[in-house]
Amino acid sequence: MSDLATLRFFSTPAHACSYLEDHQATTLFVDPHARITPALYNDLTRMGFRRSGDYLYRPHCGPCQACIPARVRVMDFSPNRSQRRIMARNERLRVEVVEPRFTNExxxxxxxYIERRHGDGDMFPPSQEQFASFLMSSWSDTRFCCFRDEDDQLLAVAVMDQLADGLSAVYTFYEPNRPELSLGTYAILWQIRHCRDKALPHLYLGYWIRRCRKMRYKEAFQPLELLRQDVWGEYP
Structure with missing residues (x-):
């Protein structure tokens, strides 16, 4: 059995940063052969690691430190006016929480979503193999939260992992032709409420990057906590 004391880590060579132009990045990976238990996954998440498929990673870029792990303090969260409007706009959506699976739908x-929203990113072009290897895991307690309208049309899917002290929002993809619904924001608001219903104190949102527009949206969910020098503290 692996634990933090015996766990091995590997780092990648420097490569082009996905978030900041003209920057090089290095990624630290947990040994892919390690046995990841729920307790170990929770500890690593609290240390700023994220899951991609079966892999656990975190940025390890020396002096840059631009990618800062972020989590919402759920019990103290109160939606702002804009978020309340988004919640009202989507109140008729039905949410079905299911085991991870691959379906054509x-x-x-x-x-x-990938083609319309991330056509210039590392995940383009999408593939069925990418879908499975990115979103699913052989060891995590993962659920797909499927948001459907009154006609049963699938509009959004929030992929989340259950942890001892919260939920990890792994990824959300949604209908790109319905921008008026703000489905990405609504999925986070729903997960915050789900955490509260389950008496879980945190929703882990991944990395907040001040200089990257696509990653700054996390600022809207307050109170937000950031992991700096291995200590969680309140934003900013």
Whole structure:
């Protein structure tokens, strides 16, 4: 059995940063052969690691330190006026929480989302293999939260992992042709409420990057806590 004391880590060579132009990045990975238990996954998440498929990683870029782990303090969260409007706009959506799976319906939504919203990123072009290897894991307690309208059309999917002290928002993909619904924001608001219903104190949102527009949206969910020098503290 692996634990933090015996765990091995590997780092990648420097490569182009996905978030900041003209920057080089290095990624630290947990030994892919390690046995990841729920307790170990929780400890690593609290240390700023994220899951991609079966892999656990965190940025390890020396002096840059631009990627800062972020989590919402759920019990103290209160939606602002804009968020309340988004919640009202989507109140008729039905949410079905299911085991991770591959279906053509899920994949078609994922594919449209990647093509329309991330056509210039590392995840383009999408593929069925990418869908499974990125979102699913052989060891995590993962759920797909499927948001459907009154006609049963699938509009969004929030992929989340259950932890001892919260939920990890792994990824959300949604219908790119419905921008008026603000589905990405609504998925986070729903997960915050789900945490509260389950008496879980934190929703882990991944990395906040001040200089990257796509990663600054996390600032809207207050109180937000950031991991700096291995200590969680309140934003900013």
């Amino acid at each position: 899920l994949y078609q939504l994922y594919s449209r």
